[in-house]
Amino acid sequence: MRRLGKTRRTVRTVRTARGRAWAAAVAAGVALAAPTAVPAQAQAHGDPHWALKDTGAPSVRFRGLSAVDRHTAWVSGTQGTVLRTTDGGATWRNVSPPGAAELQFRDIEAFDARRAVVLATGEGEASRVYRTDDGGATWTESFRNTDAKAFYDCLTFFDRRHGLAMSDPVDGTFRILSTRDGGRSWKVLPNTGMPAALDGEAGFAASGQCLVSSGPRDVWLATGGAARARVLHSSDRGLTWTATDTPVPAGDPARGVFALAFRDRTHGLAVGGDYRADQPSPRSAATTGDAGRTWRRAATPPPAYRSGVTWLPHSRTAALAVGPTGTDLTTDAGRTWRTLDTGSYDTVDCAPGLGCWAAGEQGRVARLEN
Template identity: 70%
Template sequence: MVRRMAAAGLCGAALAAALAAALAAPAQGAEGAGVHTGWRPKDSGTDARFRGLAAVDRRTAWVAGTKGTVLRTRDGGRTWRNVSPPGAEGLEFRDVEAFGARRAVVLAIGEGEASRVFRTDDGGATWSETFRNPDPRAFYDCLTFFDTRHGIALGDPVDGKYRTLATGDGGRTWRVLPTGGMPAAQPGEAAFAASGQCLVSAGRRDAWFATGGATTARVFHTADRGRTWTVAEAPLPAGDPARGVFALAFRDARHGLAVGGDYRPDQPSPRAAAVTADGGAAWTPATQPPPAYRSGVAWLPYGHRSALAVGPTGTDVTADGGRTWRALDSGSYDTVDCAQDGGCWASGEKGRVARLEPTR
């Protein structure tokens, strides 16, 4: 995902140091040298469920969710401005990609015309609907950008192959890409629009998307912005429509994380995370995975080995590149995102939004 980030100053460096110390500490409340790190809830003023989240920096973030709701903060979450597109109350926003405090692209999901893309250049004061899905068989789940101009969106299989859209002008226009370079989908396979992270990118040409609902969970990879794809099996729960890989995070073109499991609250998810060091060609199960289903994951922007995973039953943290995870927080969140200045945000049901903050 591409964001225009604020330069990290002394405050950002101090936050990063405090978080790094906490993450390296023994697993008792993420404490270390008197430092405690956890989610600090922010009052969003709404009960919408926010599965779409874009962290611009420690002060600025966007969330998108149910009832066509889009909010933006520029003061670290103390206040939120409702910048929802007019007339979008019946839409389900599941992904938002932001390029600062003024420019963002949001995706609404659903069959046929329910799948739409909107774009703003003025902080949400006005929006343009730049794509409305004309195919009743198509259902779009996630979107990502390689840079400020080039991006793709992922749709569930149509005629046995996943459908992708592409933009080369920052989301002003979109085109359906040919499927000749797309491997065939498994029967019953689909992507999960649970956190805006079923499709992610790293660098200017590489992207990955995650699947579930079929015999095996899988991760697809493109190195040419969606023209051709390869696919690999992922060792996460599968074999049921409720199981699979729900979210991905790549810190570069080789190192990635996958989280998921079974989203039903009465079902276990014993293998809820995996890692790759070769761009997704092969995946290794976490030796100590999160204890339950996780729907969102994000690398911390320092140290190169620390990341957060969130879900309905809590947040877990890794300090060894995803091999082992330990509990950080018990609150319910659907998605998580971190900016380059160390600002990490999470969002979820009932208007939940929080920022990761150190305290003493």
């Protein structure tokens, strides 16, 4: 047993060291040029870059993405579409729930290659949750919204059993759903611990990252559309919340914080802006080092609206943000960003096993490769 334990520790150490070296290579050398414009010498030298994968779904916009590892990823989007790959994107299997063609699956959370939970967004009964335990061969509808005033945007899981989903404000407060059985059943949490919503405040179902968690109990909710863009934080799995203003501009239904990412329970990133293509998005990113109690605007933010953000695995300072006009990299924990790619993506996600994926319009899915 001691020998086995030592072997496992050695394997973990090697994997962690490899992961840190990989993250350092991305942060230091980074050639994330558009896949159609990657120089041959860059690929020959192994510089990281986005490599597009043919999903066979050019009419679908993928806003839901869950990276399991370098080989396995799930995406979800319009036309009730859910796709899964287990071979690094070489092939994709359409595992869409039957009868869901009219739904928009804006968020998906996968536990592995077989188990996943997907959220459909929309008014009234268009907001639903499905779960699969067999790789999408069959699905079970575990929640259907019956309140015409609710509109669910995002979901997140603390572990394989405990998770939350959030709706835009109903009767003056954001509504939170909770599951304790991996998404097989859901209940609405009491709203007594939820601060009042601002006039016009809502979440954005743009990338599945308006509700994110880190660790066993901490969760954050991003907002926009009101006079101020806020981030709400709960340290007790959604029972009580505190709200903090961010420096990301709001004051319009199209502006606010669209996505969050936390590498631990204290260090987080927020990105957003104005999703209208003809409008500028100054101050489109912010950082926190105290679990969201305070936010500081990025000294050099992304140059345009960004809808998705993720930390690179095994890195304390490197992260990627994506949007319709490009991908940006930070190597100083969100203080400064620089554009590395001009391809259109709506969401991005990295798995601990070095699998980073991005997805967006026209069936676009890419994996970070070197």
